[in-house]
Amino acid sequence: MKAVKLIPKYLWQYKFVIAVFFVFAIIFAGIAYLYHLDIAAILYSTLLCAVAAIIMIAIHFYCYCKKHNERLRLLEYAQTLELPSPQNLTEADLLAVIEKLREQCKLGYEAKRQEKTEYLDYYTMWMHQIKTPIAAMGLMLQGEDTKENRALAGELFRIEQYVEMALWYLRMDDMSDTVFMSYDLDGIIKDAVRKFAPSFVSKKIKLDYSPANITVITDKKWLSFIIEQLLANAIKYTEKGSITIKVENKILSIADTGIGIAKEDIPRIFEKGYTGYNGRVERKSTGIGLYLCRRAANKLSHKISVTSLAGEGSTFYIDLNTYNLQAE
Numbered sequence: 001m002k003a004v005k006l007i008p009k010y011l012w013q014y015k016f017v018i019a020v021f022f023v024f025a026i027i028f029a030g031i032a033y034l035y036h037l038d039i040a041a042i043l044y045s046t047l048l049c050a051v052a053a054i055i056m057i058a059i060h061f062y063c064y065c066k067k068h069n070e071r072l073r074l075l076e077y078a079q080t081l082e083l084p085s086p087q088n089l090t091e092a093d094l095l096a097v098i099e100k101l102r103e104q105c106k107l108g109y110e111a112k113r114q115e116k117t118e119y120l121d122y123y124t125m126w127m128h129q130i131k132t133p134i135a136a137m138g139l140m141l142q143g144e145d146t147k148e149n150r151a152l153a154g155e156l157f158r159i160e161q162y163v164e165m166a167l168w169y170l171r172m173d174d175m176s177d178t179v180f181m182s183y184d185l186d187g188i189i190k191d192a193v194r195k196f197a198p199s200f201v202s203k204k205i206k207l208d209y210s211p212a213n214i215t216v217i218t219d220k221k222w223l224s225f226i227i228e229q230l231l232a233n234a235i236k237y238t239e240k241g242s243i244t245i246k247v248e249n250k251i252l253s254i255a256d257t258g259i260g261i262a263k264e265d266i267p268r269i270f271e272k273g274y275t276g277y278n279g280r281v282e283r284k285s286t287g288i289g290l291y292l293c294r295r296a297a298n299k300l301s302h303k304i305s306v307t308s309l310a311g312e313g314s315t316f317y318i319d320l321n322t323y324n325l326q327a328e
Helices: 002-013 015-034 039-076 089-141 147-171 185-195 197-203 220-236 263-268 276-282 289-299
Strands: 181-184 206-209 215-218 242-248 251-256 303-309 313-319
Touching: 002 015, 002 039, 015 039, 089 147, 147 197, 147 220, 147 289, 181 185, 181 220, 185 197, 185 206, 185 220, 185 242, 197 220, 215 220, 220 242, 220 251, 220 289, 220 313, 289 303
Parallel strands: 206 242
Antiparallel strands: 181 215, 242 251, 251 313, 303 313
């Protein structure tokens, strides 16, 4: 079927040769007519020429299709596959151009890779260094329990969360340190809740959580990141009410009674940079947190989803048994 689709392209590519053939045929027929040659001899010779031409065209078309398939294979592995030896001057010229472009692309790729490595190294170092003054300010604010200090501690905690999010963002493309093991899910959830305990207290949000007493196969560090991001969002967009954490059939749900998500925004909330209507109104959303959660969940072979009603709250689900994973 693919060969049939190539016939029009083949005929168009060799239209000059075909035109020359027809010109020669007309000249041959004209000369035969002028010399009053036997019509049977003319037809017989014409038939032999036509049969020979068809056979030669069929062989040439087969080679044409074969070379086309080889070029497609080269295109698929353009960066690593060795190019074939040129069969004519045209192919030699094209091969020289391709080799030159390959060399330029390689140099450009190496330069970009080096630039990216330096960029990642610098910002990773900066983020680790900035944690030191953040921790120092946190200790200073614990010295006196006042309303102002509690407010400052809350803002400092938010700064720390943004720094952590940026660090996770840099790590996202390289999750080579991921280790799948069997973990106690309650321990991961409790660590995340403990981290946000001051936020629950300051906003007077009730936490409803019953231990699940189950183990899951996952990477603790990245699953903790997902849970913390969902808890941070739940606290951020809940002014009063409660946050409920439940586990049923290894599906972890985090529900809040906050402002919810507009119906038209739900299909896009996991897109990079998408904040939605509520994010634009509240001016608190970066559009990165949920994007990172979805990417991390995919790499962990988990599935994350959401249901929500604007003005009533949202529920995020992490399916921890979507795929069968083996612990290391």
